[in-house]
Amino acid sequence: MRRVIVNQLRQLGAEKILTAVDGKAALRILTSQHVDMVLSDWNMPVMSGLELLKTMREDSKLFTLPFIMITAEAERTHIEEAIACGVTSMILKPYSPSQLMVRVEKALAWKPGRAPGAKAATTAPKRLDKKPDDQSVAPQKPTILIVDDTTDNLVLLSGLLKTEYRVRLAQNGAKTVEICTSDDPPDLVLLDIMMPGMDGFEVAKHLREHPTSENIPVIFVTAMTSSDARLKGLDLGAVDFITKPVDPDALKHRVRNFMRYVQLRKNLQAEYDGMVEMAQLKEDVAHITRHDMKGPLAGVLGLLHALIEDDSVGRKQLEQLKLVEETALQVLNMINLSGELFKIETGRFELHAVPVPIADILRRIAEINRTAYAGKDIHISVDTDVPVGDEVPQSLGDAMLCYSLLPNILKSACEAAPDSSKITVKLYDQSPLRIVIENQGAVPADIRSRFFEKYSTSGKSGGTGFGNYSAKLLTEAQNGTITLAVSDENNTTAITLTLPRASSAV
Known part of the structure; x- marks a missing residue:
């Protein structure tokens, strides 16, 4: 082969x-x-x-x-x-x-x-x-190779089939093997057994040993009627036997039956070609869409952040801006999860690390979740562990990944926390930076060992088990770590992340 x-x-x-x-x-x-x-x-x-x-x-x-x-x-x-x-x-x-x-x-x-x-x-x-x-060019008719050492038989069989098929002729085994292993093999072979030199059985054996011809259907057309001959032919891969003298109608029906198989095979190839092309088209469209959306979306988030920080914005407008920001972050999260995670999983992601205002991101997602989970009366506190007036530390990573990573973790904490409980978010000014998000409610024991595995979920209606897995990948893609700590005694769950700290000189 x-x-x-x-x-x-x-x-x-x-x-x-x-x-x-x-x-x-x-x-x-x-x-x-x-x-x-x-x-x-x-x-x-x-x-x-x-x-x-x-x-x-x-x-x-x-x-x-x-x-x-x-x-x-x-x-x-x-x-x-x-x-x-x-x-x-x-x-x-x-x-x-x-x-x-x-x-x-x-x-x-x-x-x-x-x-x-x-x-x-x-x-x-x-x-x-x-x-x-x-x-x-337009598809050709299916090709049948008729093999017989007697000219009259070749004329008879070709006359019966040439109106429906492209017919080729061979009078010996060597020519048959040459045609069947060429660049233009036939779709079906009608093969005589009793021929001088190389008989039909030897021809069939040669065809089955060559990768170009091994799958070509062979029908033996022969005067041999013994069961031994039939078994030998079937053992060599023959799909049917037609006995001489040939019944024209029976021959045409049998040939049509096997040509249906040939056509089904061709249709299958065309179908699989279409499936592959469709998958590649979807990938190209998805890539172009992600590429074209992320730039403008990052610009929108920057404008929204500036407006939210503007003291002249009224309270009602501020609430609307925060809702718009939340929606934009959700869209960005979907883009990152569909694009960057695929690159991370396949080892193609390249991190271009820059200083990221991680404290600002933590405060923003906390505010968004306070609004989203107001019905649960959850109190979310954020502590950046930095004295007033001191420079707030920044992580060294990718802001877009952080905008997907941190909301996932805090959202999971809010969903798991009981009503009227407290969630703490603390940023420790260390190297690397350490972020701890803790909520009341202990993760069930049966999923703790696989908490960060793909599709791991427990008792959450509609949950995919993808959030914690994506959080792990997005953290590690920024050269960070993420761990789970559960206290059954205190009934708490804590997620701890470490991220590289950007130098103050940057």
Whole structure:
């Protein structure tokens, strides 16, 4: 299979092609040499193609490599799993070189999460600027190869089928193998058994041993009627037997039945192509949307903060501005959770740390939550641990991540706290900075060990268990830590965060 694919890629213009026997061997190559694209079989020993794909998508250095999966796997759920793991393209066996060319060209043009307006890659092999046969012209009729050493039989069978199908003819086994392993293999083979030189059984054996022809349906057309001959043919992968003399109507019906299978396979390939393209389109749209929204939204928050701090703003207007700020923060939180968390999870996030007014953020989210949870009569206090007049410390991180991280924690505390209770938020001026958010109500014992795991939740109606997990990732992405402390004796829960402290000289 490797030799066949290498030959196909060379015919398409690829010059440097590296091969590996399994996913683990492929990883060794990927970590030691430059590679532009990966083509991998699904089923392999040691490490399967899907495992290789998952490993690559979790590696920040390999994440952007195009990945084409070559497989006979047709289970929709498995295809969906590959798409969810980030496969660039799928090729179902059997396939033609022109189909491979289409997918290689698209894969080389694919870049996950590219910046809006960025042009696609143009490093395709030399011949990939040609329009492939299966994309530039109307679909051809399905092809049937008729094999028989008797000319009269070839004329008879081709006459019965040529109005519905594209018919090719061969009078010996060697020619049959040549056609079936070529760049343009047939969709179905009608194969005589008794031929001089290489008989039909030998031909079938050769076809099943070659990756290009191994999945081509073969129907034996023969005068042999013994059960031994039938069993041998089935063992070699024949899908049916037609006995001579041929019944024309029966032949046409059987051929149509198997051509339906061929067409279903082609439809399946088209469907999976559409599924992959749709997933990539969604990713591109989501990336562009996040990119375009964050800048203006940050500007809105800055303006709102300035207006809220303006003493000339009336009380009623101030309350409205705070509601607008709360809504803007919720939108920003959704953007960060859908975009930055994905980058963090896949190892692609890059922190550009700047001083962040963490005390101001704590006070703002406390005020927002006082309003949001006024019905529970919860008292929220904020202590920055700094004497009046002294410089308030700042964290060194990403303000947008903090605007998502801290509201999540405080919101969870407010939801868990009983009515008419107290929540304390304290910022300790240390290096690193330490933030402790404590509320009454102890986290249930059954989820404490997995409190920061994804989808961990308990007794919360409509809860996804995503908030604490995202808080952990957003904290660690800023080189901080987050821990849980529960006191059953005092019936309290405390979340402690540490974040790098910005230098006073900054």
